[in-house]
Amino acid sequence: MTLQLSALQASLQGAPVLHAVDLDVKPGQVLALLGRNGAGKTTTLRTIMGLTQQTGGHVRLDGRDLGGAPTWQRARIGIYFVPEDGGVFQELSVLENLRLAGRGQPEQVLGAFPELKALWHRRAALLSGGERKILALARAALSGSRWLLIDEPSLGLAPAVLRRLGQAIAALRAEAGVLLVEQNLRFAQSVADDYVLMQRGSTVDQGPIEALRESPFFAQAMSFGSGEGDSA
Ligand SMILES: Nc1ncnc2c1ncn2[C@@H]1O[C@H](COP(=O)(O)OP(=O)(O)OP(=O)(O)O)[C@@H](O)[C@H]1O
Numbered sequence: 001m002t003l004q005l006s007a008l009q010a011s012l013q014g015a016p017v018l019h020a021v022d023l024d025v026k027p028g029q030v031l032a033l034l035g036r037n038g039a040g041k042t043t044t045l046r047t048i049m050g051l052t053q054q055t056g057g058h059v060r061l062d063g064r065d066l067g068g069a070p071t072w073q074r075a076r077i078g079i080y081f082v083p084e085d086g087g088v089f090q091e092l093s094v095l096e097n098l099r100l101a102g103r104g105q106p107e108q109v110l111g112a113f114p115e116l117k118a119l120w121h122r123r124a125a126l127l128s129g130g131e132r133k134i135l136a137l138a139r140a141a142l143s144g145s146r147w148l149l150i151d152e153p154s155l156g157l158a159p160a161v162l163r164r165l166g167q168a169i170a171a172l173r174a175e176a177g178v179l180l181v182e183q184n185l186r187f188a189q190s191v192a193d194d195y196v197l198m199q200r201g202s203t204v205d206q207g208p209i210e211a212l213r214e215s216p217f218f219a220q221a222m223s224f225g226s227g228e229g230d231s232a
């Protein structure tokens with residue numbers, strides 16, 4: 001069982017953005033997808049989800065090519081995307097957001113996300129940034145999806161909240177393979193098993209997360225040192 005990208009290419013409004021993305025995610029694995037601003041991390045997640053135009057290569061699930069499958073079909077076969085803002089329904093309560101997440105009863109998430117109990121009837125718009133991220137991950141858990149694509153969950157959160165977020169992601173991996181886009185290196189190192197480095201629309205290196213700093217592509221891909229930019 002693997003979610004496998006090979007030689008994946010994608011375009012945004014006709015402009016090629018992904019050139020050659022190769023990676024494998026396995027159940028129970030947290031794979032950190034790392035790279036500087038504009039490297040193509042979000043586009044990779046959106047292409048897996050069928051939200052961006054794939055122009056070449058393959059997305060395979062358990063060996064089966066998803067071809068041009070629409071987003072709803074990808075969701076139905078167990079792929080779930082948590083966008084940077086969490087993707088929750090701002091006007092709905094925590095409970096309503098959980099009810100809409102899918103298969104299980106909302107109460108099921110209280111074991112792994114007990115802090116939601118006190119927020120049950122609060123509108124998502126009124127949650128703090130950290131609470132909203134927890135709600136987004138609880139929705140992902142409740143969806144029963146086998147593959148979770150999570151875009152920069154750490155963004156804008158204080159260190160104490162990050163610790164909690166790390167635990168929440170650890171809870172998710174019990175049931176799923178996680179592809180985690182991160183810019184916060186320390187956070188990525190605390191939750192991921194392995195890394196993939198991206199640079200200008202292509203994956204350039206991968207390995208166990210402990211070996212990240214030894215990668216010959218590390219400084220360049222993470223934009224330390226060079227100062228030369230490819231972002232807007
Ligand atoms: N509509 C568009 N047309 C052409 N290029 C675009 C369009 N939208 C985004 N891009 C470019 O695609 C590239 C990849 O963007 P993407 O959002 O995937 O990067 P990212 O790695 O997620 O960056 P960040 O860390 O800043 O979120 C960027 O260079 C961006 O400028």
Ligand SMILES: [Mg+2]
Nearest residue numbers: 041042043151
């Ligand atoms: Mg992004």
